[in-house]
Amino acid sequence: MPDISRRRFLAGSVLVAGGAAAAPLLAACDASSDGGGKGGQTTLTVMYASNELTKDHIADFESQNPGLKIQFIEHDETRLNAMLSSGSPPDFARGPAVGSANNNARGLATPLDPYLEKSSVLKTADLLPVNDSWRWDGHRIGAGPFYGITKDWSQDATLWFNGALFQKAKVDPLSTTEPVTHDQLLEIGRKLAVRKDGKTTVYGLGIEWQWGLSGPLFQMVLSQGGSIYNADLTQTDLTTPQAKRALQWLVDLAQSGAAPSSLNPLPDAADLSTFTAGRMAISQDGYWYGGNFTKSPADLQSGLRMAPAPRMGDKRVSPCYAGIGAWIPAKAKNKDAAWKLMEYFMAGKPAQERAASGWGMPALKSLLPKMPQVLPYQKQAYATAQAELAFQAPLPDSPYVTATNWVNTLNLYVDQAARRKITVDVAAQKITDDLNKLLKQGKDRIG
Structure with missing residues (x-):
């Protein structure tokens, strides 16, 4: 069973700023150009969560790709940061769409558009808008290349x-x-x-x-x-x-x-x-x-x-708070092989299973009909979720500050206001001041 906290973006979710039948799996590029192992075998280093990319998935992927072998590392943000800093990142890494602007602005992620253009498995037209949070054009999210793909997601304010x-x-x-x-x-x-x-x-x-x-x-x-x-x-x-x-x-x-x-x-x-x-x-x-x-x-x-998600104003907004998926580091040694895994994980057997399980909505339009509608509450939730798609909007994301910064700062001052130690006006100013200092530090580091 998936960890119930996996949909929310928490302190460990984001890198520190500065610091139908399964679809056929066709390669977007020839993986032979990647670094190989013994006997021509390529070892693909993957850092993910083992309850999401399981041993059975890995065995199935390797059986379909005899020249590829996965070296699996359990997802650990501290270790990932260290690997990125050393210039020896994994080939395939877990991460959230919301918060990816930090990686993308720092040049840590590989643009995926060249792969999407050649793939017969993953197509840009099939990506639901939740994937737009992976896009970065150098100034804002939602435009420019895709730097990752979401595996599943939810309208988290429902x-x-x-x-x-x-x-x-x-x-x-x-x-x-x-x-x-x-x-x-x-x-x-x-x-x-x-x-x-x-x-x-x-x-x-x-x-x-x-x-x-x-x-x-x-x-x-x-x-x-x-x-x-x-x-x-x-x-x-x-x-x-x-x-x-x-x-x-x-x-x-x-x-x-x-x-x-x-x-x-x-x-x-x-x-x-x-x-x-x-x-x-x-x-x-x-x-x-x-x-x-x-x-x-x-x-x-x-x-x-x-x-549906509640509204405070006149505009209906039903966002995703994280949109966990995968990305390929810019310095990955086996990018083409990593893309094969991306195709398998996002459109193959694991994606089919996720869509049918009810543990989140698929990030591909073509998989939406697979969402479960057996039990009465599942039928009702499916109808509400489909209607909410019209109000899905990306959450704001700056590359200069992290989800951790936001969570810690809000927790501190909202708690003080709730305990009547400060007023809401004072809390608003303190949150603004503290986060703007962090934004400046992040901007100075990234440039």
Whole structure:
């Protein structure tokens, strides 16, 4: 079973700035030009997660490509940084689409367009827009070459809810077609929360607080038509009305006690066990969350639904917070062989299995029909996810600052505001000042 935290971008997800039947696998280029091993065999060094690229996948790939042998390294960000710094990176590496601007601006990744143009397996026209977060034209994401491909993804601001808890609290269930506003969501969360002896025993809402607040904050700001960065991605401003409104909402949510937060964190740092135990009515998690419930009791499945991403402003925005996939380092020794693995992993057997599992949405248009629609909640979630595609938008991404910087800075000052040590206005200014210092440092390093 996949690690439930893999969809969110956390401190370990991003490099530090400065620091139908399976498709046939056809090579985009001749791998014989790559560095070989004994007897003409090429050893492909791969750093990935073993629960995503499994031993069975590796054996299957090697059987289809007798001249290739995979040397597998479990994904480790510290080790990857060291390998990149030494000039001896893996040939194929795991990473998020959101946050890839840092690698791309530093020239660490290989542009994949020449391979896409020749491939009969992976075509640019088949890539869903989530892959646009891998693109970098030297100034912004979403334009220029692709520097990676997403394996699967989710609309991470969508809401899963337990209808039985709504019924018990005599609260109307969320619409599965029309988005609730954030203000409405907070009020609903308050109504659904149950407190006993001064403690919350049933949470009305969870936003995976302990995974980081940047994704939810960005989504709220974008929904209001606001911006996170200036035009050249070198500065941020969280003192705007849109950003302060989003920060105030996070503080209000924490102070309400209706949701886990830094004021009352969950012991296991994730919503899942609390949600499945019937002690959380709503959890803000992407489509992938449904993969947890295929073997759940019928009473949970019967009331389980997925609702659209909420909106704070007039604009509907349903983003992906990470979009984990793969990229080929610029100094990889076996790029053509790595592309063969890219084709296999993103369009072959592993991709077919992922699409059918419900553990995320495929990143290829052609694989969307394979998403599971057997159980009633799967049919409903599929319909909501398909409708949300129209509102998918890339999260802002600057090469000069990391997801870790955002998560740590927001956690610090939102927590202080929630504890009434500082005001939201002061928090907004401190976040702005701290992140702008980090952005400047990143810009100075990259140039």
